[in-house]
Amino acid sequence: MxxxxxxxxxxxxxxxxxxxVFWRKGYEGASMVDLTTAIGINSPSLYAAFGxxxxxxxxxxxxxxxxxxxxxxxxxxxxxxLDVARTFLHxxxxxxxxxxxxxxxxxxxxxxxxxCSDAHISDEVNKHRAEKEAMLCERFExxxxxxxxxxxxxxxxxxxxxxxxxxxxxxxxxxxxxxxxLRAVADIALASFSAFINPA
Amino acid sequence: MxxxxxxxxxxxxxxxxxxxVFWRKGYEGASMVDLTTAIGINSPSLYAAFGxxxxxxxxxxxxxxxxxxxxxxxxxxxxxxLDVARTFLHxxxxxxxxxxxxxxxxxxxxxxxxxCSDAHISDEVNKHRAEKEAMLCERFExxxxxxxxxxxxxxxxxxxxxxxxxxxxxxxxxxxxxxxxLRAVADIALASFSAFINPA
DNA sequence: TGCATTCTGTAACGAGCAGCACAAATATGG
DNA sequence: CCATATTTGTGCTGCTCGTTACAGAATGCA
Numbered sequence: 289m290x291x292x293x294x295x296x297x298x299x300x301x302x303x304x305x306x307x308x309v310f311w312r313k314g315y316e317g318a319s320m321v322d323l324t325t326a327i328g329i330n331s332p333s334l335y336a337a338f339g340x341x342x343x344x345x346x347x348x349x350x351x352x353x354x355x356x357x358x359x360x361x362x363x364x365x366x367x368x369x370l371d372v373a374r375t376f377l378h379x380x381x382x383x384x385x386x387x388x389x390x391x392x393x394x395x396x397x398x399x400x401x402x403x404c405s406d407a408h409i410s411d412e413v414n415k416h417r418a419e420k421e422a423m424l425c426e427r428f429e430x431x432x433x434x435x436x437x438x439x440x441x442x443x444x445x446x447x448x449x450x451x452x453x454x455x456x457x458x459x460x461x462x463x464x465x466x467x468x469x470l471r472a473v474a475d476i477a478l479a480s481f482s483a484f485i486n487p488a
Numbered sequence: 489m490x491x492x493x494x495x496x497x498x499x500x501x502x503x504x505x506x507x508x509v510f511w512r513k514g515y516e517g518a519s520m521v522d523l524t525t526a527i528g529i530n531s532p533s534l535y536a537a538f539g540x541x542x543x544x545x546x547x548x549x550x551x552x553x554x555x556x557x558x559x560x561x562x563x564x565x566x567x568x569x570l571d572v573a574r575t576f577l578h579x580x581x582x583x584x585x586x587x588x589x590x591x592x593x594x595x596x597x598x599x600x601x602x603x604c605s606d607a608h609i610s611d612e613v614n615k616h617r618a619e620k621e622a623m624l625c626e627r628f629e630x631x632x633x634x635x636x637x638x639x640x641x642x643x644x645x646x647x648x649x650x651x652x653x654x655x656x657x658x659x660x661x662x663x664x665x666x667x668x669x670l671r672a673v674a675d676i677a678l679a680s681f682s683a684f685i686n687p688a
Numbered sequence: 689t690g691c692a693t694t695c696t697g698t699a700a701c702g703a704g705c706a707g708c709a710c711a712a713a714t715a716t717g718g
Numbered sequence: 719c720c721a722t723a724t725t726t727g728t729g730c731t732g733c734t735c736g737t738t739a740c741a742g743a744a745t746g747c748a
Contacts, residue, residue, distance in 0.1 A: 490692085490693065490694090491693075491694070492692080492694025493693080493694050493695040493696075494694080495695065495696095496695075496696070529696085530696065530697055532695085532696070532697075532698095533695070533697090537695095
C-alpha cells in the first residue's frame with residue numbers, strides 16, 4: 289500500500305455530517321462553508337476527497353439510499369401486501385419523525401431535491417425515489433400472482449399510493465408533526481388500503 | 489392622483505411570471521436575473537415595485553394563496569365529509585397534474601418552501617400550508633357535530649391525512665405523474681377514507 | 689412652459705459563492 | 719535518512735448573487 293500523509297478525517301463520518309447539512313438546507317442552500325464547518329475540515333480536503341459539491345451530494349445520496357434500500361428490503365419481506373403497506377408506513381414514521389436529533393425530521397429526498405434549480409440534482413433524487421416505488425410495485429405484482437391481491441388491482445397504483453402517502457407524511461414530519469400524529473395518519477391510510485384491496 | 493412616469497408593466501402579470509420561476513426553481517434557486525428576465529423588466533423596476541426578493545416572494549405567495557384559499561372554500565362547501573375529501577383530492581389532481589403549461593406541475597408550497605435554508609421563507613410557506621389543513625379540520629369538526637362523522641373520529645387526523653395525501657400527490661405530479669394516474673391514487677385514498685368514516 | 693414626481697435603463701457595488709494553487713506537514717518504502 | 723506520495727492549512731481566484739446610485743425619460747399640475 290503506497291501512502292502519503294494519512295487523511296485526518298473519516299470519509300463516512302464526513303458524509304454523515306454533510307447529509308445533515310443537505311437535509312436541513314437543501315442542495316443549493318447548503319454552502320461549501322456550511323459543509324466544511326459541519327465536517328470540521330478545510331475545503332481543499334473536501335475537494336480532494338469528493339471532487340466537487342455535486343459529487344459530494346451524490347455520495348451523500350448514495351449513502352442515504354443504501355439505508356433506504358435496506359429499509360425497503362425489510363419492508364418487502366413482509367408476508368402479505370397489507371403487511372408490506374403497514375411495515376412501510378409505520379417505518380416511514382419512525383424514520384421521519386421524533387428521531388431525537390439523530391437525523392433532521394422528514395426525508396432527504398423531499399428536503400434536498402424538491403426545490404432545486406439544478407436539474408441534474410433533482411433528476412438524480414427523483415431517480416432514487418422512483419426506484420423505491422418500483423420496488424413496491426414489483427412486490428405487489430408478486431402478491432397479485434400469488435393470489436394475495438385481487439387480479440383487478442393495479443400494483444403500480446398501489447405503489448404510487450403508498451409512495452405519495454410516505455412522501456406526504458415525511459413533509460408533515462419536517463413541519464413538526466409528531467410520531468403519534470403520523471401513526472394515526474398511517475392507520476387511516478392502512479384502513480383505506482385494506483378496504484381497497486378487500487372490496488366488500 | 490399624483491403621478492410621474494407611468495409603470496410600463498402590470499404588477500399582477502409580473503407576479504404571475506415570478507410565480508412560475510419560484511415554482512420551477514425554488515426560492516433560493518430563482519435568481520433575480522431569472523426573475524427580471526421572466527418578467528421582462530430591469531431589476532430597479534422590480535425593487536421599486538416589491539422591495540426585495542423576500543418581499544417579492546411573499547407577494548407571489550399571497551397571490552398563490554388567494555387562489556388556493558378560494559379552491560378550499562369550494563371544497564369545504566361540499567355537503568358531506570366524504571364529498572369534501574373527494575372534491576379536495578380530485579381538485580388537487582387538476583391543479584397539480586397536466587396543467588397544460590399554465591402552471592408548472594406540482595404545488596408551489598412543495599417546490600419553493602421544502603428545501604430552503606432561509607427559515608423566514610419556509611416558515612412562511614408552512615404557515616400557509618397549515619392554514620389549509622386547519623380549514624379542513626374545522627370543516628370535519630363541523631361534520632362530526634352534524635353527525636356526518638362518527639363521534640370517535642378525530643377531525644385533526646382526518647385533515648392531516650388528506651393534507652399528507654394532497655402533498656404527496658403534488659410531489660408525484662412534479663415528478664411526472666399524469667392526471668389519470670393520480671386520480672387512481674386519489675380513489676384509493678378515498679376508498680380508505682370512506683371505510684374509515686363508515687366503519688362496517 | 690417649468691416643476692415635481694415617478695419610472696426606466698445602465699452600470700456598478702460589496703458580499704458570498706464554488707473551487708483551486710501552493711507550500712508545509714506527515715506518512716511509507718528503500 | 720532520503721525519495722516519493724498524499725493530505726493539510728492558508729489564502730486566493732473569478733464568478734454570481736442580491737441590491738442600489740444615478741442620470742435620463744415620461745407623466746400630472748401650476
